[in-house]
Amino acid sequence: MTFEQIFENTIFIKLKTLSCFIHSHIKHHCVILYIVRGKTNFLGGLLSGILKPEKLGGVDVGEVGRTTSNKLYSGSRDGTVRVWDCESGQCVKIINNGAEIGCLICEGSWVFIGLPNAVKAWRVNTANNDCDEAFVLDGPIGQVNALVVYNDLLFAGSEDGAIRVWNLEDLECVQTLCGGHSDAVMSLLFWDEYLFSCSLEKTIKI
Numbered sequence: 100m101t102f103e104q105i106f107e108n109t110i111f112i113k114l115k116t117l118s119c120f121i122h123s124h125i126k127h128h129c130v131i132l133y134i135v136r137g138k139t140n141f142l143g144g145l146l147s148g149i150l151k152p153e154k155l156g157g158v159d160v161g162e163v164g165r166t167t168s169n170k171l172y173s174g175s176r177d178g179t180v181r182v183w184d185c186e187s188g189q190c191v192k193i194i195n196n197g198a199e200i201g202c203l204i205c206e207g208s209w210v211f212i213g214l215p216n217a218v219k220a221w222r223v224n225t226a227n228n229d230c231d232e233a234f235v236l237d238g239p240i241g242q243v244n245a246l247v248v249y250n251d252l253l254f255a256g257s258e259d260g261a262i263r264v265w266n267l268e269d270l271e272c273v274q275t276l277c278g279g280h281s282d283a284v285m286s287l288l289f290w291d292e293y294l295f296s297c298s299l300e301k302t303i304k305i
Contacts, residue, residue: 169184169185169186170182170183170184170185170191170223171183171184171185172203172205172210173203174200174202174203174212175200176199176200177199178195178196178197178198178199178200179193179194179195179196179200180193180194180196180200180203180210180212180221181193181194182194182230192229194221194230196212196214196219198214198215199214199215199242200212200213200214201213201214201215201242201243201244201245202243202244202245202246203246204246204247204248206248208222208223209221209222209223209233210222210223210230211246211248211253213242213243213244213245213246213255213257214242214243215241215242215243216237216238216239216240216241216243217235217236217237217238217239217243218235218236218239218243218246218253218255218265219232219234219235219236220232220233220234220235220236221233234270236253236255236265236270236272238263238272238275239255239257239258239259239261239263240257240258240259240261241257241258241259241283242257242258242283243255243256243257243258244256244257244258244283244284244285244286245284245285245286245287245296246287247287247288247289247294248267249289249294251266251267251268252264252265252266252267252273253265253267254287254294256283256284256285256286256287256296257283257284258283258284259283260277260279260280260281260282260283260284260298260300261275261276261277261280261284262275262276262279262284262287262294262296263275263276264276279296279304280296280298280300280302280304281298281300282298282299282300283298283299284296284297284298285297285298285299293305
């Protein structure tokens with residue numbers, strides 16, 4: 100499928116806020132996903148070459164990620180993680196985490212979820228595409244809004260402006276980066292060996 104074909108078959112919706120945009124390929128089929136914050140939320144795009152906008156039942160979706168399987172994970176303010184089948188576009192499972200989800204990332208067979216004062220990790224069972232809670236990392240103060248993995252290290256940016264670092268081999272917190280931001284850390288990104296962080300204070304630090 101060419102970009103021109105994708106463009107012609109894409110529904111454009113006027114949005115107040117575009118929270119997340121993801122483009123991926125699964126078995127040579129293009130997947131384009133839009134995540135919208137608000138009371139009315141749509142997961143729209145081309146799934147297996149077919150345009151299938153899906154209303155997410157009024158759930159306020161904030162984050163989305165995809166593991167090595169054919170499943171897509173979306174996190175919501177209502178504390179739920181929904182598991183979507185990328186072939187059918189249908190929600191196949193709902194996981195209740197009991198607290199607002201500030202961010203969600205997928206790394207290999209792992210799903211990391213940012214919660215108030217903690218990061219929760221789920222391990223995806225590739226045999227049955229199910230997922231089991233593996234561990235919870237405590238230490239962040241306030242809502243965890245940003246997560247990124249780099250060289251077996253998990254970085255978490257939280258509401259207190261700090262960035263905490265865990266070694267995923269022994270689950271020990273090896274460093275806390277404080278003083279760089281005076282407001283909540285909202286996003287983290289690695290570019291080569293450089294860590295970029297942005298905050299509600301309207302700054303980006305490296």
